[in-house]
Amino acid sequence: MTTVTAGQTLPELTYDVSSTTVVLGALATRDWRPQHHDYHFATERNGVKDIFLNAPNQAAWFERYVTDWTGPLGRLGRMSFRMHDSVFPGDQMRFSGKVTDLSDDGTGCRWASLEITLTVDDRTCSTCSARVALPVGPDDNPWARRGERWQP
Amino acid sequence: MSDTHDLPDEVASWIDAVRYEETGDFPVERGYIWTACASVENGNPLFWDDKAAAEITEGPIAPPSMLSTWFRPHHWAPDLDAQRLPLQVHFDLKDRLGLPEAVMTDNTMTFHEPVRPGDVLTTRQRLRSVSAEKTTKLGTGRFWVIDVEYHNQRGELVGVESWTGFGYARSER
Numbered sequence: 001m002t003t004v005t006a007g008q009t010l011p012e013l014t015y016d017v018s019s020t021t022v023v024l025g026a027l028a029t030r031d032w033r034p035q036h037h038d039y040h041f042a043t044e045r046n047g048v049k050d051i052f053l054n055a056p057n058q059a060a061w062f063e064r065y066v067t068d069w070t071g072p073l074g075r076l077g078r079m080s081f082r083m084h085d086s087v088f089p090g091d092q093m094r095f096s097g098k099v100t101d102l103s104d105d106g107t108g109c110r111w112a113s114l115e116i117t118l119t120v121d122d123r124t125c126s127t128c129s130a131r132v133a134l135p136v137g138p139d140d141n142p143w144a145r146r147g148e149r150w151q152p
Numbered sequence: 153m154s155d156t157h158d159l160p161d162e163v164a165s166w167i168d169a170v171r172y173e174e175t176g177d178f179p180v181e182r183g184y185i186w187t188a189c190a191s192v193e194n195g196n197p198l199f200w201d202d203k204a205a206a207e208i209t210e211g212p213i214a215p216p217s218m219l220s221t222w223f224r225p226h227h228w229a230p231d232l233d234a235q236r237l238p239l240q241v242h243f244d245l246k247d248r249l250g251l252p253e254a255v256m257t258d259n260t261m262t263f264h265e266p267v268r269p270g271d272v273l274t275t276r277q278r279l280r281s282v283s284a285e286k287t288t289k290l291g292t293g294r295f296w297v298i299d300v301e302y303h304n305q306r307g308e309l310v311g312v313e314s315w316t317g318f319g320y321a322r323s324e325r
Contacts, residue, residue: 021191028184028191030224056220057191059261063217064194072198072208076216080260143209143266152262 004112004134010069010097015061017053019089025057052086062116062128065095070112073135075142077111077152081128091120107149109142110134159282163248166279172240173276176222177229180271184221185214213266219302219311222273241277241298242317251293251319258316265308272305280314293320 015021026036031054034041042051053061062081067074087093097116104110116128131152133142189199197204198213205212226232246254267273283295300313 015193024187024191028188029218029221030184032224032227055259056217059217060188060192060194060215063215064192064196067194067196072196072204076263078260078262079217080258082258141208146265150264152264 004099004102006099006102008099010065010099010114010116013065013068013093013095015093015095017087017089017091017093019051022051022053022087022089025060026054029054029056029060031056048086048088050088050090052088055083058083058087058118058126061093061095061118062126062130065097065116066114066130066132069097070132070134073141073143075133075145076130077133077150078131079128080130081126083126085120085123085125087118087120087125093125094119104136105151107145107151108136109145109149109151110136158284160248163245163282166241166244167281168278170276170278173274174223176273176275177226178222180214180222180267180269180273182212182269185212185218185269188215188218188221209266211268213268216263216267216311217261219261219263219267220300220313222267223275223302239277239298239300239315241279242296242315242319245279245282245296245317246319249294249319251321253291253293253322254317254319255290256315256317257295258314260314262312262314263310264312265304265310267302267304267310271310273310274303274305276301276303287323288318288320290318291320291322293318 023037035046036051036054039051042048062079063076095116095118097114099112100115101113112132112134114130117124118126135141185199198209278299280297280299285292285294295316295318298315302311304310
């Protein structure tokens with residue numbers, strides 16, 4: 001990846017969500033709850049307009065968004081997210097992100113702090129903060145860090 | 153955040169104590185890793201290209217965000233008894249503090265040693281804090297923070313999920 005700087009924006013990712021996206025995401029995370037695959041349960045019991053993406057699958061989308069940008073040497077240390085609104089079939093998800101900080105810890109590991117937003121039209125559906133380790137140079141591999149040298 | 157003096161003794165004794173240690177139902181396996189990557193179209197070569205995985209991560213690994221996937225119970229199994237609750241401490245708190253409603257407000261995952269195919273993980277829950285009583289627009293109750301720690305079969309910490317919950321009784325209207 002090219003040189004990273006604080007304030008830099010990440011390339012946007014858009015994705016058209018279908019019922020298959022929602023069901024596949026739920027089953028891939030072993031989430032059998034009916035609001036993620038049963039339209040009638042979602043609309044009649046939960047009172048929402050359709051089945052909707054589950055939280056662990058959203059985490060997987062955020063991970064993909066971060067590592068699409070870093071490449072395979074990027075190593076996630078920490079990720080937190082908060083869901084504000086649901087994502088339904090027919091929605092187009094839009095992921096956008098920004099580097100809010102870039103710093104080296106006491107072990108020489110370089111960390112980028114990211115703020116990421118998942119929106120659908122003008123709705124902010126989820127927000128995520130991530131901390132990802134980046135290689136300092138061509139010979140550095142954050143995945144080689146263990147024990148005291150890995151402080152996520 | 154903790155203000156243990158007004159908590160029931162039993163609840164206060166749970167803070168920082170290890171509870172509900174449990175081993176996963178099955179070893180981490182690549183089929184699930186590929187299905188999870190397919191569900192979000194994640195083409196990271198660490199999960200698809202053995203040569204890249206050998207060079208970068210000393211072999212295949214699982215996407216870090218799959219941490220909790222390895223602990224969701226089977227939908228059915230011949231010897232499955234009562235349905236297990238994935239965050240039992242949360243439900244214990246609701247019960248003991250008499251707070252019938254609860255929401256999760258925040259989730260933070262911290263990733264340590266990579267999870268690899270064949271790993272058998274264990275999980276345990278640890279209550280970290282319980283707030284004094286607070287009133288929000290939902291009602292009156294308490295915030296709490298629960299850590300779910302994950303270890304591999306070598307005893308290495310692979311990750312921690314930290315959940316903030318708010319247990320409450322609805323406001324009278």
